[in-house]
Amino acid sequence: MRMKKQLYFDHAATTPLDPKVLSVMLPYLKNEFGNPSSLYSLGRKSSQAIAQASDTISRILNCQPDEFVYTGSATEADNLAILGTIRANKVKGGKIITSQIEHKAVLAACDVLEKEACPTASCGRGFEIVRLPVLKNGLVDLEVLKKSLDEKTILVSVVMADSETGTVQPISEISKIIKENSTAYFHTDASQAAKHLDLDVEKLGVDMMTISSHKIYGPKGVGGLYVKRGTKISPIIHGGGQQKLRSGTENVAGIVGFAKALELIAKNRKSNNKKIKKLRDALEKGIWKSIPKVVLNGHPTLRLPNFLNISILDIEGEAMLLYLDRLGIMVSTGSACNSQSLEPSYILTALGNSYEYIHGSLRFTLGKENTEAQVKYVLKHLPEVVKKLREISPLNIALK
Amino acid sequence: MIKKNKIQKKPDVINKFTGNSWAYSKQVREHFFKPKNLLLKDPNRSKYDGEGIVGSPACGDVMRVWLKIDKKTDKIKEFKWRTFGCASAIASTSMLSVMVSEKGGMKIDKALQIKPQDIIKRLGGLPDRKIHCSVLGDKALRTAINNWFEKTGQIERIVKDGGQILDPHTKTTEADIEEAVLEGATTLAAVQRRTKVGIGFPKCIPQVEELIRFYREKYFGPDKK
Numbered sequence: 001m002r003m004k005k006q007l008y009f010d011h012a013a014t015t016p017l018d019p020k021v022l023s024v025m026l027p028y029l030k031n032e033f034g035n036p037s038s039l040y041s042l043g044r045k046s047s048q049a050i051a052q053a054s055d056t057i058s059r060i061l062n063c064q065p066d067e068f069v070y071t072g073s074a075t076e077a078d079n080l081a082i083l084g085t086i087r088a089n090k091v092k093g094g095k096i097i098t099s100q101i102e103h104k105a106v107l108a109a110c111d112v113l114e115k116e117a118c119p120t121a122s123c124g125r126g127f128e129i130v131r132l133p134v135l136k137n138g139l140v141d142l143e144v145l146k147k148s149l150d151e152k153t154i155l156v157s158v159v160m161a162d163s164e165t166g167t168v169q170p171i172s173e174i175s176k177i178i179k180e181n182s183t184a185y186f187h188t189d190a191s192q193a194a195k196h197l198d199l200d201v202e203k204l205g206v207d208m209m210t211i212s213s214h215k216i217y218g219p220k221g222v223g224g225l226y227v228k229r230g231t232k233i234s235p236i237i238h239g240g241g242q243q244k245l246r247s248g249t250e251n252v253a254g255i256v257g258f259a260k261a262l263e264l265i266a267k268n269r270k271s272n273n274k275k276i277k278k279l280r281d282a283l284e285k286g287i288w289k290s291i292p293k294v295v296l297n298g299h300p301t302l303r304l305p306n307f308l309n310i311s312i313l314d315i316e317g318e319a320m321l322l323y324l325d326r327l328g329i330m331v332s333t334g335s336a337c338n339s340q341s342l343e344p345s346y347i348l349t350a351l352g353n354s355y356e357y358i359h360g361s362l363r364f365t366l367g368k369e370n371t372e373a374q375v376k377y378v379l380k381h382l383p384e385v386v387k388k389l390r391e392i393s394p395l396n397i398a399l400k
Numbered sequence: 401m402i403k404k405n406k407i408q409k410k411p412d413v414i415n416k417f418t419g420n421s422w423a424y425s426k427q428v429r430e431h432f433f434k435p436k437n438l439l440l441k442d443p444n445r446s447k448y449d450g451e452g453i454v455g456s457p458a459c460g461d462v463m464r465v466w467l468k469i470d471k472k473t474d475k476i477k478e479f480k481w482r483t484f485g486c487a488s489a490i491a492s493t494s495m496l497s498v499m500v501s502e503k504g505g506m507k508i509d510k511a512l513q514i515k516p517q518d519i520i521k522r523l524g525g526l527p528d529r530k531i532h533c534s535v536l537g538d539k540a541l542r543t544a545i546n547n548w549f550e551k552t553g554q555i556e557r558i559v560k561d562g563g564q565i566l567d568p569h570t571k572t573t574e575a576d577i578e579e580a581v582l583e584g585a586t587t588l589a590a591v592q593r594r595t596k597v598g599i600g601f602p603k604c605i606p607q608v609e610e611l612i613r614f615y616r617e618k619y620f621g622p623d624k625k
Contacts, residue, residue: 316460318486322432336460336599337486337533344460355600356457391440392490394464394482395457 005328007374011215011306012163012192012365013332018217018264021257025219028253036250037242046252053259060266061209061226062200069245070224070255074191074212076237077225078105078157080246081187081208084233085155086113086127089185093152094118094125099132099140100350101162103189107131110157132158136352138167138298142177149181156186160193160209164334164347164363165298166307168193175205185231191215191223195265196273196304207231211262213254217368218261222254272368277305279375280366284308286379291386293399297348297361306366309334309348311357313397315389320362323385329378334361356397425524428491435490437497439466439480448480449551452543455536456569459600461485463493463540469548475505481540488526488533492519496537508545512559514538532596539571566604566611572597574611581615588612 008016028049034042036050054065061068071077086096098110113127130148133141140158149156156178161168171188178186187208190199194211201209207228214220227233227245239247265272287294287310297309312320317333324331334345336359343349344358353361364378424432448466455462461484468478479497483490496519500506516535520526526534542559549557566572572595585591588609592598598605 314484316484316486316489319432319490322487326433335486337488337530354458355460359457359460392435392438392482393484394453394462395484397457 005377007329007370007377009364009366009370009374009378010330010332011195011367012166012363014214014220015195015217015367016369017219017257018261020264021218021260024260025253025257028256032252036252037240046250049252049256050250053255056259056263057224060199060262062202063226064229067229068224068226069243070222070250070258071246072221072223072248072251074103074189074210074215074223075105077210077212077223078103078187078189079109080225080233080236081210081227082106082109082155082157083113083236084245085185085187085208085231088232088234089154090119090127093154095128095130095148095150095153097130097132097145097148097153097156097184099134099158101134101138101140101164101167101347102157102159103163103191106157106159106189128152134350137300137302138162138165138351139302140169140174142170142174145174146177146181149178149184151182153182153184156184158186158188160188160190160197161304161307162298162347163192164345165309165351166192166304166365167299168197168302168304171204171206179205192304194262196269196276196306198269199266201226201228208233213258213261216261216265219254219257222251222258224258268368273305276366276368276370279370279372280306280308280364282372283364283366283375283378286375287382290379290383293397295357295399297351297353297357308364308366309361310364311353311361312386313357313360313399314393314395315386316359317361319389320360320385323389324382327377327381327385329381332363332365334363335359424487424491424527427495427522427524428487428526431491431494431523432487435494437478437480437494437501439482443480448478450544450546450548452540452545452547454540454543454569454571455484456600457484459567459569459596461489461533461536461570461596463489463536465493465540465544467541467544467548469508469545470505471552473505474508476500476508476511477505479541485536486530486533488530489536491523492516492526492534493537493540495519495522496541500541512542512545514541529593532593535595536570543571566608567597567601569600570596577608577611578615581612582619586612586616586620 032045034046036047054068057068058065096110098106110129114129115126118127132144135141158169158174160171175186178184185207188206189210191212195216209226211224213222235245237247241247242250293313295311317335318337321333334348336344344355348358348361449469450467453464463483466480467476470477479501481493481497483493500511516538519534519537546558564574576595580591580594585594591612597608
C-alpha cells in the first residue's frame with residue numbers, strides 16, 4: 001500500500017521528534033532507569049544526566065544551571081510563574097498585568113487569581129488583572145502598559161510571540177518599561193519563539209521565561225521555567241522537593257531530550273530561520289498571486305519566520321482544513337467551528353478582526369523538515385480547494 | 401486467535417475527560433466532499449418557486465435555499481442550495497436537500513415538520529459540539545416554503561416559528577430555547593452549542609439567559625443557591 005502523502009504545516013501545534021534527540025533519550029528509557037534521587041551509581045547516572053542537561057540549557061539561556069526548573073509542560077511552567085510569584089508576593093500588592101493574546105495557560109491562571117481573595121484588596125475582592133490590548137498589527141499596546149504599572153503590580157506576563165500569528169513582541173523594550181516604572185517581575189512565554197529567537201535572558205531582561213520541549217523537536221511531557229535567582233516564588237506542586245521549586249521524580253529521558261533539542265535548535269538557528277523564512281515567503285507570495293480576497297493576520301514583518309496566518313474570505317476554516325487534510329496537508333484554523341467553546345480565536349479577535357474574517361482563517365506554521373516541493377504542492381492545491389468552497393458559498397463579502 | 405476481520409473498528413475517537421468526539425460519519429464525509437443538489441449560480445427570479453436565506457457571516461453559517469414546488473400535489477420537486485460554513489453545515493444542507501426531494505418529493509406539510517435531529521439521524525450522527533452547525537438547514541427550508549406561500553397567496557399557511565425571534569441571524573426563537581433546555585441544555589454555553597444563538601448577535605444574550613433561567617426553573621425546579 002502506498003503511504004498517504006503527509007505535509008505537516010502545523011509546527012505551532014507540535015513538532016516531530018528529532019531523531020538525534022530520540023537517540024540520546026533511549027538509554028534512559030531502557031537500562032539507565034535509576035531514580036535521580038537514589039545514591040547508588042544507577043541513580044547517580046540519572047542525576048548526572050539531569051545536571052548535564054541543565055548545564056546545556058543554562059549556556060543557551062545565559063543563566064545559572066539552578067535557575068532553570070523542569071516541569072511537566074509549558075502550561076505548568078506558565079502556571080508556576082503566575083500562581084507561584086503571586087502567592088509568594090501577595091502582601092506587596094494584588095495586581096497582575098498580562099495581555100489579551102497570551103496562551104490559555106497564562107490567561108486561565110489569571111482568571112483563577114481574579115476569583116481568589118487578595119489580602120491587600122478590599123474585603124473579599126480578588127486580584128486585579130489587567131489584560132493589555134493589542135494593536136491591529138498584533139503588537140501589545142505599550143502606552144497602556146506604562147499607564148497600568150504601579151507599585152502594587154507584582155507581575156507582568158507578556159508572550160514573546162503569540163501562537164496564532166507569531167507576532168514578536170519587543171521583550172527587552174517591555175522589560176525596560178517595567179523596570180523604570182515598577183518593581184514588578186517580568187515573565188514571558190517563549191514556547192512558540194524558542195525555535196527561532198535568541199533566548200539570552202540577560203539581553204531580554206526577563207525574570208522568568210517558559211520554554212516547551214515539544215515545540216522545538218523535543219519530546220512531549222516536559223517543559224521548563226527559567227527563574228532568576230532572588231525571585232520570590234513558591235511551588236505549586238508539593239512533595240519530595242526533588243527540584244526545590246517543583247516536586248516529583250524527574251522525567252529523566254524527557255529532560256535529556258529537551259536539552260538536546262534546545263542545543264540543536266540553538267546551534268542551527270540561523271540557517272534554519274533562513275531556510276524556513278524563504279519557504280514561508282514563497283508560500284505567502286504564491287497564495288497572494290493565486291487567490292483573490294486574502295488578508296494577512298498579524299504583523300507583516302515583526303513575525304516569527306515560520307508563521308503565516310491568513311483569512312480567506314467567503315469560506316469557512318474548518319471546511320478548508322478538512323479538504324486540505326484529504327490532500328495530506330495539515331494546517332490549523334481560528335474558526336469558531338474548530339474550537340471547543342464555539343468562540344472564534346480570541347487572539348485574532350483581540351487583533352480587531354471581525355468574526356467573518358476569523359471564520360475564514362488558516363494558520364500555516366512551517367518547520368525545518370518542510371521542502372520547496374511541499375510548498376509547491378500546497379500552492380497547486382489550495383487555490384482549487386478555495387475555488388470549490390467559494391462555489392458552494394452564497395457569500396461575497398467586500399474586502400475592507 | 402482472534403481473526404483480523406473480526407476486530408471492529410471503533411467509529412469514533414472520544415476524549416475520556418471532555419467526552420468530545422471528533423470523527424465525522426461516512427455520510428457526513430460523503431455529503432461534505434460531494435455535495436448534492438448544489439446551485440452554483442444565482443438563477444433567474446422566475447425559475448424557482450420559493451427562496452430563503454438564513455444565518456450571517458459573523459455567526460459562521462449562511463444557507464441559501466431555492467425550491468421548486470408542484471402546487472397540484474403540494475410536493476417539493478427540487479431543493480437547490482449554497483452554504484457558507486463548516487463540514488457539518490455543508491453536509492447537513494446537502495442531506496436535507498436529498499431528504500425533501502427524494503422519492504418524488506416530500507409533501508410541504510411534512511417538510512415543515514423536519515427538525516435538525518432528523519437531519520442528524522440521516523447523517524449517521526454528528527459530534528456533540530457540531531450539532532449547532534446543522535440547526536439552520538430546516539430554518540432555511542421553512543423560510544423558502546413561507547416565501548412560496550406568500551408568492552402564491554396562501555397566506556393562511558405561513559408558518560410562524562414559535563414566539564419572538566431573538567437572534568435575527570440564526571432566526572432562533574423562544575421556542576428553540578425552550579426545546580434546547582428541555583433536551584438538557586441548561587446553560588448559555590450548552591444552548592449555544594445547540595442553537596448558535598447570540599454568537600453573531602451578542603446583543604440578545606441577556607434575554608436568552610433570562611429565558612434559559614425561566615425554562616430551567618420551569619422544568620427542573622428552582623436553582624439551588
